[in-house]
Amino acid sequence: MSFWLVLTVNSVTFGGLLFLLSAGFSLIFGLMRIPNLTHGSLFMLGAYVGATFVVGLLGFQLNFWLAAILAALTVAAAGALAERLLLRQLPGDQLAQVLVTLGLAFIIADGCIWIWGGDPMPLPVPAALGGAVRAFGFVFPFYRLVVVAIALLVALALWLGLERTRVGAMIRAGVDDMEMAAGMGLPVSRLFTTVFCLGAALAGMGGVLGGPILSVYPGLDTDMLPLALVVVILGGIGSLLGAFAGSFIIGFVYTFGQTLLPDLAYVILFLPMVLVLVLRPRGLFGTRAA
């Protein structure tokens, strides 16, 4: 398998993981108007919880997929708690809400070190998916293809959910004009919790799926959070299509940058963001300026 093809497959896989992370981030930002700074932490928390179940730290081992679902649910519950107990206390004060999510991010980060220690935790690739697939004379690692397929399925499901269901229509209305939507009698409070939970669940699932590729370590949160920020700045706030396109663009830029110019990977990451900020501040697919 040629070098460039490996890089491409890795880029697409990383883009898929980034989409799982930033789709929720972008929706929360679009609806609640806050960049949720716990999003990287939720990703990491999902990875740790998933690894705990898969490796069997609690005395029993679970199947990878079951662990992924349980981790997503755990993280969604944590997100719901944060939204209901804390963010809800500061209605309308977005800056305070963001600072609360920042405080929570530190609590989660340090809590993970407290519970799981400072050493990286291995999260093995599920046995059935460990192999490789032959196609067009090349060998592809099967697990990475599965991750990409899941990301695409999630993207399709989110798109259908937003475009074709009643709740989706309400969320879109809220993103477009929250005051008007609230005035029309939409259950704003329940929508906030729903979207926050959904975003948290996606981030948690992304963490588990990313575990075998990125491994699970303290600092995973602050590695992922800026990537989600860059994706959303690039794609446009509240836009699912923007999150999708942005994720794969950043997936490519980051993976190629890290391999070809490891010293400057972060500087290269900076370039698409700079270009968008200067030329099109509302992002590629955004409808309003950030």
Place this chain on the structure above:
Amino acid sequence: MKLGAPVFAVALLLVPLIPSPYYVNVTSQILIAAVFASSLNLLVGYAGLTSLGHAAYLGVAAYAVAWLTTLGGLGHLAAALVALAVTTATAACFGVLALRGTGLAFLMITLALGQILWGVAYRWVSLTGGDNGITGLTRPRPFGFDLTSPGAFYYFTLAIAAPTVAAIALYVSSPLGAAVQGMRDQPRRMSALGHNVWMVRWLTFVFAGTGAGVAGILFVYYNQFIGPQTLNLTNSAEVLLMVISGGAGTVLGPIIGAATVVILKNVVSAYITRWVMLLGAVFVLIVVFMPDGLGPGLHRLWHTRSRSAS
């Protein structure tokens, strides 16, 4: 209150008489943090722009001094001046990008820029030494004074910190500072009055970066080491906590906040290793219960209590 200022000044001068070098060093740390927090206060308190990447400027100045004096072979004064220039230039570039947005977009862009600089410090090993950072730099010897003792270094820090904080206070009370506060409250009206809102904000951003650069130079002299963790998000959040906890938009607030956070951090670190968790918890508590800061918050509590007592 009129007696307060001279008493405070005399107290500052007498700090090195404390027999324990530990407390003198902690006070030096507070002074450095006070400069750092005061510079961020320009953005958070006066311009109404909450930055989550302020550690970047402290870090750039500290790395520049460390690199220039060890590998670059420059003298201390020249290195410090070049470092300030580099930091100001960085702030000038980042300001252009960050001010494409206001409010939360500004916060998000400053956070991303700060994390990218952290990534550069961490990954660009040939320039920054990567995770090991840069070691082996010495403290300067201004006019032949030896700054190795805690007391001497304290006076040096005070001699730099006090004028810097004064310059920030002067900026705030200048017409430019009045304009930036007007733009915090009524950007459209200020724009309609003919002020160039973007330019005034950008100048404030650059000045805040330079102020953090001064703190960075003192910081690297104090520690005689610089590593990538200085640029991380925790540090940017810590300085933001200093500003908010002390009371944003006041001259004394960030100084009180810096003292509170530095003392808390030193005390807590002596007993437990969970400083980051406590930082997060304090952050949440202050934002939820004392959004206007410890000073005004306690003041309010005191007044409501004394009023109900009388």
